[in-house]
Amino acid sequence: MGCRELCTRCTESNVDRPCPRAWQLLDRIRTTLARHARGKGDSSTSAGKSAGRADYCWAPETAGPGGTTQCTQDTLDRPMNGRSQAALVTHQSTTKKSLPLRYVYQYIEPGPVVLMTTTHRQRFNVMTQSWHTMLEFQPALIGCVVSDENYSFSALVRTRECVLSLPTIELSAAVVGCGNSSGRTLDKFSAFSLTPVAGKCVAAPCIDECHADFECRVIDTRFKSRYNFFVMQVVAAWVRSPHQALRTLHHLGRGSFMVGGRPFNLPSKAR
Numbered sequence: 001m002g003c004r005e006l007c008t009r010c011t012e013s014n015v016d017r018p019c020p021r022a023w024q025l026l027d028r029i030r031t032t033l034a035r036h037a038r039g040k041g042d043s044s045t046s047a048g049k050s051a052g053r054a055d056y057c058w059a060p061e062t063a064g065p066g067g068t069t070q071c072t073q074d075t076l077d078r079p080m081n082g083r084s085q086a087a088l089v090t091h092q093s094t095t096k097k098s099l100p101l102r103y104v105y106q107y108i109e110p111g112p113v114v115l116m117t118t119t120h121r122q123r124f125n126v127m128t129q130s131w132h133t134m135l136e137f138q139p140a141l142i143g144c145v146v147s148d149e150n151y152s153f154s155a156l157v158r159t160r161e162c163v164l165s166l167p168t169i170e171l172s173a174a175v176v177g178c179g180n181s182s183g184r185t186l187d188k189f190s191a192f193s194l195t196p197v198a199g200k201c202v203a204a205p206c207i208d209e210c211h212a213d214f215e216c217r218v219i220d221t222r223f224k225s226r227y228n229f230f231v232m233q234v235v236a237a238w239v240r241s242p243h244q245a246l247r248t249l250h251h252l253g254r255g256s257f258m259v260g261g262r263p264f265n266l267p268s269k270a271r
Contacts, residue, residue: 004253026240031194041048047135060198070098074099105253106252106253106254106256108250109130109250109252109258110130110131110132110133111130111133111250112127112166112246112248112260113129113130113133113167113175113248113249113250113251113252113257114128114129114130114132114164114165114166114167115127115128115129115164115165115166115167115174115175115178115194115207115210116128116129116144116146116152116162116164116165117162117163117165117196117204117205117206117207118152118156118159118161118162118204119155119159119161119203119204119205120124120154120155120158120159124187124189124196124204124205125151125152125155125183125188126140126150126165126178126180126183126188126189126194126207127146127150127151127152127178127179127183128175128176128179129144129146129164130250130251131144131145132144132145132164135231137271138241139233139234140214140233140234140237141219141231141232141233141234142214142216142232142233142234143229143230143231143232144164144229144230144232145227145228145229145230145232146228147228148228149181151183151184152183153228156218156230157221157224159203159204160217160218160219161202161203161204161215161216161218162202162204162216162218162232163202163204163205163206163207163213163214163215163216164214164216164249165197165206165207165210165212165213165214166210166211166212166213166214166246167207167209167210167211167248167249168210168211168246168247168248168249169248169249169259170247171209171210171249172249172257173192173248174192174193174194174209176255177191178192192207193207194207194208194209195207195209196208197213199213199215199236200215200236201215201217201235201236202215202216202217202235202236206238211239211240211241211244211246212238212239212240213237213238213239214234214236214237214238215235215236215237216232216233216234216235216237217232217233218230218231218232219231219232219233245262245263246260247259247260248260
């Protein structure tokens with residue numbers, strides 16, 4: 001992270017580079033945490049030399065210039081149930097292991113894997129897609145990340161249309177096959193025995209074998225260049241059985257999947 005959270009003296013040109021003042025503040029924060037945990041001193045005592053890096057920090061960090069840390073003076077001083085957070089917990093290493101940040105996506109998976117269909121130059125294509133999120137109830141808006149290295153990316157940019165089809169575990173082989181192959185050289189509908197069905201509002205096909213199909217139009221591409229992120233509006237939706245318990249696929253990374261379990265209800269005011 002940049003040092004803006006720690007030091008307000010940075011200019012716009014250097015907020016992404018750590019400065020000496022920011023690291024000095026970090027050392028003072030670590031020392032304060034250490035004194036709290038050992039019962040020596042209080043949070044208002046000015047710190048001298050660092051008393052050990054990150055031994056009493058509640059979040060894993062990478063120390064040294066260019067590293068990242070989640071500990072800031074603001075979070076340390078913020079009261080929580082009448083006392084400072086610094087006095088609540090010590091380092092989590094005794095109960096939890098530090099997770100490399102490149103694996104975060106495996107735990108915060110966005111939802112069921114879908115199959116995205118597109119059409120361009122009178123040719124259908126389908127790709128496996130798992131980085132998506134609901135953005136609005138009505139109109140139904142969905143955000144999707146589609147890598148610019150995928151064959152479907154150019155078709156989506158040019159036509160601004162697609163269908164998101166929801167497969168269940170019975171289609172797991174087709175889901176993996178579509179994800180491991182490219183539409184540049186393969187007709188995936190034929191290769192994986194998928195049946196294209198004409199939609200109502202878009203030229204991209206629905207998939208007959210899938211449980212549901214959501215016809216979408218791209219309405220916002222402001223984050224396309226930077227994040228490959230498309231905002232889509234669902235313009236037609238088709239579902240085989242609205243209240244059926246679905247055994248959907250959820251991607252956990254590197255070939256690992258989880259199957260959607262049984263639904264249950266809890267008292268909630270959530271929509």
